[in-house]
Amino acid sequence: MNNSKYHEEVSSKWGNTSSYKEYQEKTKSYNQDKWNELTKDMNEIFSKFSICLINNEKIGSETVFNLVKELQNYITKNFYNCNKEMLLSLGKMYVEDERFKKNIYKDYPGTAEYIFMAITRYYHLKQEAD
Numbered sequence: 268m269n270n271s272k273y274h275e276e277v278s279s280k281w282g283n284t285s286s287y288k289e290y291q292e293k294t295k296s297y298n299q300d301k302w303n304e305l306t307k308d309m310n311e312i313f314s315k316f317s318i319c320l321i322n323n324e325k326i327g328s329e330t331v332f333n334l335v336k337e338l339q340n341y342i343t344k345n346f347y348n349c350n351k352e353m354l355l356s357l358g359k360m361y362v363e364d365e366r367f368k369k370n371i372y373k374d375y376p377g378t379a380e381y382i383f384m385a386i387t388r389y390y391h392l393k394q395e396a397d
Contacts (some may be wrong), residue, residue: 289347305345310370312338313382317374320381326388335389338382351390358386 297305315334324331335354342349342357349357361367361379371379 286347286353293346308341312341313371313378314374316382316385317378320378321375326381326384327392331385332389335385338386354386355390358383358390 312334315337316331319328319331319334339349339354342354347353361371362383368379371382
């Protein structure tokens with residue numbers, strides 16, 4: 268993990284999960300440059316959500332759904348399998364954990380809630396489709 272001050276917290280919360288084990292396996296070779304790149308890329312995805320929010324893009328629009336899918340695919344590619352349930356849990360964490368909320372808000376206030384609403388809408392539509 269790139270930030271050792273959160274390692275103990277993450278390990279205690281999710282250490283026994285298959286997602287955490289997958290995360291450890293995928294990220295064990297990441298150096299600081301890779302972590303910086305991943306942080307930059309994730310922040311760019313969050314910024315795209317901010318732009319949608321600023322432009323009053325509807326939560327159920329194709330543009331916003333594509334961003335939700337981009338976020339989900341990005342997490343799966345770089346960290347662990349981000350299935351629909353995991354994605355929904357992450358969305359909740361974005362609004363409930365002040366650290367995440369603060370980071371996501373740096374572009375525009377309300378972005379964390381907007382992302383959570385978009386994920387929730389996407390999740391429920393996917394549930395109906397399955």
